[in-house]
Amino acid sequence: MLNPHPTRYAELNGVLHDLVTGAQEALGGSFVGAYLQGSFALGAGDQHSDCDFLVVVRERPDEEQEAALRRLHAELPHRGGFWHGHLEGSYAVAGDLATVAGLGREWLYVDHGSDVMSWSEHCNQPWTRWILREHGITLVGPCPVQLMEPVPDDVLRDSARAGLATLVDDVLGWCPPTVAWCQRYLVVQASRSLYTIRTGEVASKRDALRWVMVHGDPGWRPLLQQVLADRDLGLDPQAPPRPGSLEAARAYAAYVARVA
Template sequence: MDGLPASISDTVRAYLARVDGQGSGLITGLYLVGSIALGDYREGISDIDFIALVPAELDAVRLEGLARVHAEMAALGSPFFDGVYVTPDRLTRMPGEVEHATFCVEGDFRPNARCFEINPAAWACLARHGITVRGSEPSQLGIATDPGFMRRLQIGNLHSYWMSWIAQAEAALARKRSDEDMAGSSFSWGVLGVTRIARTVATGDIVSKSEAGRWALQTYPPEWRPVIEDALLARDGRVDRVSLDRFAKSLEYMRFVISQAGETC
């Protein structure tokens, strides 16, 4: 864990102490993915994302142990330590559109539940950028890759999850008074979320939200530059609130990005 911020190293050590305290061999591999692996971790903003390997399907006793571990981790406060538990053989198969697994999201431990964190992009991130804390290097894990399948699923995600997100955001905007504003975090989440997927659809690369934003500045028409720049500022924690007009413009941008990605199907 050399070179990682102290907050990350301390959190990982706290997790390992707790998980190993549940009995030896509970996890055989631990890999950091997400913003840390992609060089975009933001202190006080980002979560710590992981993929953990378990030697066999988790039984009731081990699930109870992991539930205790994540309850204790959540009690420590931010950053969240979120990730999925899979057997090594699962990494050798491409994830489908619907997956179930044991995982933790925003401190909430969910055993054997539908898991959106298992997807082709997550596998690609681990294979290309994963940081090894315990276990074999990602290159030795036989991680399944299928760029074409990943691209199709990403486009589907834009037209399903993200179009629904936009519709909900538009409804929230309509309920606002003219003197109100919107959270910068939601603004950044939407703008950079669709942009990152669009970058993957266009190039096959797995990149951070910030890198996707910088790519968008060079790729999309100049009229969208203010929206993208504000999203990058919000990503850095330098924009806390945005006006209703600016948020509405961000939704226009998101629709534009999705329409462009759709044209490349």
């Protein structure tokens, strides 16, 4: 039975119903289950979050199933309302998901708000798997712990540490430095990486910022407080960063890379 209240937003719950029933129709007997990971699974989802989902399939979608899924996601963002435009997720092959040996394999993926699908490893990462197994919200299907082994601490930590080496270039390569949201995103990602390296777990954006305020160098607290407070501003492509804040974000990312 489909979980009727997976989030606190009634409209989003209706969108997830549309997603799951559409995926079941497209996949037939290959459908295993559907889950929320990301911010909502960590208890931090709000109207500034995308809604990260994962649908588990028995095998890689065949040509007919893939075409049906592409039609579904081409149409979903255009149904109107707020949440139809804020889905992001993948169709995970059960065999890939079962063990960490399957990390990095490409799954059929739809980016935040997009109506075009691609094959991507975006959702097949140690941190997404950890969130799914330890905190995932089941929409329908077996509990995630029945589908996958735990993510070893060293795999999670090593992945976070490796990402810090190129974090600034990676983020500012796709997120313009002239946009305030991108400055905040850089600080958040550095904070989440540090949290994972120190704890072997994954935190929400807000919880990671608060954790570093307590456990990190106190000199960074004004920057972290600015990012935390400005989160409620959301994404405005026309809003520039506060004066000096991007430079501070770069310096903070370098600090995190050093102490990690």
